[in-house]
Amino acid sequence: MIIGLNYSNCLIHRTTFSIRVSSFSVQKRLGPQKRLYYQQLEENIIHVPGENPNAAALRGTNCFIIGTTQERLMIDSGDVPPINALFIENLRKLLLEQKFRLKDVVISHAIANHFGGAWSVIQLHRELGLELPRVHKKLDNNNYERDMFRMSRYLRDHVRHIDSSCKFTVDEQGGGQSVIKPIETPGHRSDHCSYSLTNTSLKQKHLFPGDMILGSPSVSMDDLSLYLDDLRRVEAMDFDKLYLVHTHTHEPEHMVVCAKKKIRAYIEYREQREQLLQETINKKRFTRESLFDMIYEQEDLSDPLRMKLALTSFNSHLNKLLKERKVRLLREGLSEILHIVK
Ligand SMILES: [Zn+2]
16 A cells, blocks of 8 residues: 555656657656666675666565675566566666576566566576576465466476575675575565675665565555564664665665664554544445545545455454454445454
């Protein structure tokens, strides 16, 4: 769920980059935009734009590559073909210009805009005559994962299971080493992993939170109790910076943010939403539908994707309150009536 944000930027971006023919008038009005193929964010971190903007992915998936030598690691693999055509162009240019291959690709979770490009990344290596990368994700056979493997028949054979006991090392020029570890964060989706990066010589202790934390004030989640636990666990790990996978712009200051501040803001946002729900239900009895309408009265949910995300978050909040017996259901006809437990 993304609250109170203006989506015009990402829609315009999609129009100018992905649907170039029909976008002539928009492009003319805005002037030509400079294509960003990739950008160096730190000595050992490169951002490659996924070029797949939409209401949920904002400006698209930000894929991050770690390393400075000829073998590097990438976090997330962009979107499914053909949406990923420009992303693969970006990656091809980077691999050729900086002369390296991806040894490992680690995936946050099995959703099209994070895992959908994995097979294309493997194919790109094959096409360039490079040794193929290994793909890693926490495999839990959920519906999203099964769909992704169905779409990309041969991918399954290239994907290895990981969990929070695993670690990846990337050798850096000059002798240092970056260590990347998965942190299981199942609140967003059951198979979701965030990734930590530590590099003692560069004094880095970063977190790549995946879809757990975005450039927007909030995100939808499947299980709010687990999600809050994920946020509190990573807060306690005391990271220094967050590298955000979905942002409204590709400006470094929007993609790389202070971990402490952003994680705290996400926890407080959820706590306030829960309080708002309880206070609202406390005033009168609502059906689930009328409560949703009341809570989201001010939001523009005309985009079906935004509506779906808002519903997922709303139901997660309500299910948590019901599970904790703070709210209970009274049946009346076919509608569920919500009632606060005093
Ligand atoms: Zn995403």
